[in-house]
Amino acid sequence: MRSNTPNPISLKFILICLFFLFLVFLVLRSSLSSSSSQQNSSLISALYPSSIIATESYLEQNQSTTTDTLAPTCTKISPSLANALVHYATLNITPQQTIKEISVSLRVLEKKSPCNFLVFGLGHDSLMWTALNHGGRTVFLEEDKSWIEQVKRQLPNLESYYVAYDTKVTQADELMEVGMKEECKVVSDPRLSQCGLALKGFPSEVYDIEWDLIMVDAPTGWHDEAPGRMSAVYTAGLMARNRESGETDVFVHDVDRVVEDKFSKAFLCEGYLREQEGRIRHFTIPSHRARLGRPFCP
Incomplete structure (x- = not known):
């Protein structure tokens, strides 16, 4: 098979x-x-x-x-800002200027600081101005000695000086006529000026420094017997014109009052007016020494 x-x-x-x-x-x-x-x-x-x-x-x-x-870095805030935060967090008093009015000066400080900042008046907002101008020099001129001592006890690092005024609000019309005279149109160091509106009693260094910002928020001007801001406004404008070069931003507060309104327009000049917000006006005044023959007002 x-x-x-x-x-x-x-x-x-x-x-x-x-x-x-x-x-x-x-x-x-x-x-x-x-x-x-x-x-x-x-x-x-x-x-x-x-x-x-x-x-x-x-x-x-x-x-x-x-x-x-993109990892965050840790940096310390400036001492002036730290002091300001603590001060205003524990203060029950509201500064005289509104937030919109303060913002006018703040915008200029953001561009110019650190700089030289002269303030007529020592108030509850003084520490704020110093902090906003961190690294610069902020100086306050005050008419009340006792108030200066009180503020220094709380805020010893603020630089302030006593200034005496010999005018009264009731003299405003008379002083306006003085300011219209030819000697008041001459640009010079206020200590050498022949104008009766020029203030000559400041410490020497106040005249020697070229101020980038000047705030006129003093002396007292809300009643007839008060010194008024006639001379302060005129002198601020004269100091701005007398700088070697550049320009100075000048702020005047309480322009809702007659004196501040008329004197700021006359001696800081409407042609130099840049902005008004509420009761504050901002003027930008150029050096008159850098350009000889420039008129007192444009």
């Missing part, structure tokens, strides 16, 4: 054919995969510009660097 076992030669041939077909399958699969990858790359390139892909790659590579750059 014959055996049912396949012929060994036929079996070997079948195995070789299967192996050959398997190799062909692998080659075709690899080729298809490569072709698909190239198609995908082409599709991505078409859909997304190369600059975007490059940017994404850059951000991935520099992610750690960007994170380090």
Whole structure:
């Protein structure tokens, strides 16, 4: 009886054919995969510009660097600002100027500070002005000795000087006529001026410094027997004109009152007026020494 076992030669041939077909399958699969990858790359390139892909790659590579750059840093606030924060956080008295009025001077200080800032008047807002002019020199001129001593006990670092005034609000019309005389149109050091409105009793260094900002918020001017701000406004304008070069920003508060209104327009000049907000006016007065022949008012 014959055996049912396949012929060994036929079996070997079948195995070789299967192996050959398997190799062909692998080659075709690899080729298809490569072709698909190239198609995908082409599709991505078409859909997304190369600059975007490059940017994404850059951000991935520099992610750690960007994170380090954006990390917050710890710095201390200035001592003047720290003192101001504590002072006003514990003070129940509101400064005389409104926030809109203060903002007029603040905008100038943001550009010019640290600078030289002269203030007629020592008040509850004095520490604020000093803090806003951090790194600069802020000087206050005050008519009341007892008030200076009281403020110094609380805020010993403020620089203030006593100033005596010999005028009264009732003399305003008379002093306006004085200011219209030719000797009051001459630009010079107030100590050498022949004008009866020029104040000559300040400490010498007040005259020697070129002030970038001058705030006239004193002396007292709300009643007839008060000194009034006639001479203060005129002298502020004279000091601004007498600087070597550049310009001085002069602010006058309480311009809703007759004296402050008339004297600021006459001696700081409406042509130099830059802004009015509420009761404060801002004038920008250029040096008259840098340009000889410039008229007192434009």
